[in-house]
Amino acid sequence: MRAGEELFPEIRKAVRALCEDFPATYWRELDRDRAYPRAFVDALTKAGFLSALIPEEYGGSGLALSAAATILEEVQAAGGNGAACHAQMYMMGTLLRHGNAAQKQKYLPGITSGETRLQAFGVTEPTSGTDTLSIATTAKRDGDSYVVNGQKIWTSRAEHSDLMLLLARTTPRDQVKKRSECLSVFLVDMREAAGKGLSIRPVRTMMNHATTEIFIEDLRVPAENLIGEEGQGFRYILSGMNAERILIAAECVGDAKWFIGKASAYARERKVFGRPIGQNQGVQFPIARAYAQMRAAELMVREAASRYERGEDCGEEANLAKLLAADASWAAADMCVQTHGGFGFAEEYDIERKFRETRLYQVAPVSTNLILSYLSEHVLGLPRSY
Numbered sequence: 001m002r003a004g005e006e007l008f009p010e011i012r013k014a015v016r017a018l019c020e021d022f023p024a025t026y027w028r029e030l031d032r033d034r035a036y037p038r039a040f041v042d043a044l045t046k047a048g049f050l051s052a053l054i055p056e057e058y059g060g061s062g063l064a065l066s067a068a069a070t071i072l073e074e075v076q077a078a079g080g081n082g083a084a085c086h087a088q089m090y091m092m093g094t095l096l097r098h099g100n101a102a103q104k105q106k107y108l109p110g111i112t113s114g115e116t117r118l119q120a121f122g123v124t125e126p127t128s129g130t131d132t133l134s135i136a137t138t139a140k141r142d143g144d145s146y147v148v149n150g151q152k153i154w155t156s157r158a159e160h161s162d163l164m165l166l167l168a169r170t171t172p173r174d175q176v177k178k179r180s181e182c183l184s185v186f187l188v189d190m191r192e193a194a195g196k197g198l199s200i201r202p203v204r205t206m207m208n209h210a211t212t213e214i215f216i217e218d219l220r221v222p223a224e225n226l227i228g229e230e231g232q233g234f235r236y237i238l239s240g241m242n243a244e245r246i247l248i249a250a251e252c253v254g255d256a257k258w259f260i261g262k263a264s265a266y267a268r269e270r271k272v273f274g275r276p277i278g279q280n281q282g283v284q285f286p287i288a289r290a291y292a293q294m295r296a297a298e299l300m301v302r303e304a305a306s307r308y309e310r311g312e313d314c315g316e317e318a319n320l321a322k323l324l325a326a327d328a329s330w331a332a333a334d335m336c337v338q339t340h341g342g343f344g345f346a347e348e349y350d351i352e353r354k355f356r357e358t359r360l361y362q363v364a365p366v367s368t369n370l371i372l373s374y375l376s377e378h379v380l381g382l383p384r385s386y
């Protein structure tokens with residue numbers, strides 16, 4: 001057993017076995033074509049991994065967050081990219097925690113089986129960016145429905161999702177005492193909405209991420225698709241963010257493990273000046289440092305997940321885990337390129353692909369600066385900076 005891998009050995013083994021069917025060539029070709037890893041997502045769904053967090057009463061396996069984190073970590077450590085479907089695992093949390101009984105009964109069993117995909121999250125907008133409370137998309141009540149108008153950006157996986165969780169303004173900013181009480185969350189059935197006010201435009205990015213821009217014009221969303229209470233949407237979205245941060249941090253730990261494994265193997269084998277390059281401390285120390293960073297991040301992911309599972313406040317730990325793990329994966333990526341010299345840039349080594357993929361986590365789903373602001377204000381008691 002590798003260090004730090006004593007948790008969930010059976011899950012690790014099963015995910016590794018599944019990932020063996022999707023070797024580096026599979027990911028490389030998809031990356032080249034910017035194509036969606038449908039066969040991989042289907043296999044992960046069929047094996048029940050994407051419904052790990054759904055309670056048993058809705059057909060899921062009702063596992064703890066740390067089990068789900070282990071699944072995603074292993075996907076990344078095997079060289080894959082869970083970003084294609086990780087949201088299917090955690091986005092249903094908003095529905096589970098804040099949806100009514102009828103909504104849960106209607107949607108959760110389908111999400112468990114994979115028949116219904118809920119993995120599009122429409123929060124970010126071109127003009128508001130990180131300042132979520134400034135979003136301009138509106139939802140106005142009209143009889144039995146809401147009429148939605150606006151635009152979203154970076155709505156990932158929208159073309160591969162049946163449902164979208166959409167955050168929209170239900171009260172103008174100047175009509176509420178608390179800024180946070182003017183947004184609401186809707187479950188939009190994109191199968192019904194397509195061509196009736198909702199259009200999706202793919203956005204090509206530096207990595208294969210299936211992200212999109214969404215234009216919404218006079219889209220009618222049935223009022224029964226409002227999640228929880230009108231005006232409480234921001235609170236509902238926030239309540240899911242800790243789980244999302246912990247799971248993505250686990251993916252970063254998996255990425256770091258992949259880079260470290262790849263660099264160590266190469267440094268042992270590659271001979272220059274008649275000896276392995278890894279014999280030089282200038283080569284081995286950066287690998288050792290990346291390993292130390294990864295192990296520290298791994299501990300913080302575990303700490304955050306266990307606080308979450310005990311129902312304790314884990315805002316600080318979830319943010320720390322995301323920050324440390326994203327930094328660890330990015331440092332490991334850079335180290336891995338350097339260890340490989342010129343070959344680090346060659347497509348067939350997969351390092352440049354993983355390097356591009358892991359870079360995202362410095363920015364999304366929350367950027368490093370915003371985590372530092374959170375820690376400064378909420379943990380260290382420093383004045384709010386924005």
Ligand SMILES: Cc1cc2nc3c(=O)[nH]c(=O)nc-3n(C[C@H](O)[C@H](O)[C@H](O)COP(=O)(O)OP(=O)(O)OC[C@H]3O[C@@H](n4cnc5c(N)ncnc54)[C@H](O)[C@@H]3O)c2cc1C
Pocket residue numbers: 120121122123124128129130131153154155156157205209211360363364365366367368369370373385386
């Ligand atoms: C590939 C990809 C996939 C994504 N998927 C989704 C998705 O599925 N759904 C969704 O809703 N969003 C998604 N996002 C959006 C992502 O969450 C945002 O990009 C991120 O929150 C940053 O917002 P922004 O890009 O508008 O940057 P901005 O808010 O414009 O910020 C730009 C830079 O300024 C910094 N900055 C801004 N304000 C401050 C401040 N007060 N103090 C210090 N620094 C500051 C930021 O840290 C950042 O580095 C995705 C983004 C990408 C790139």
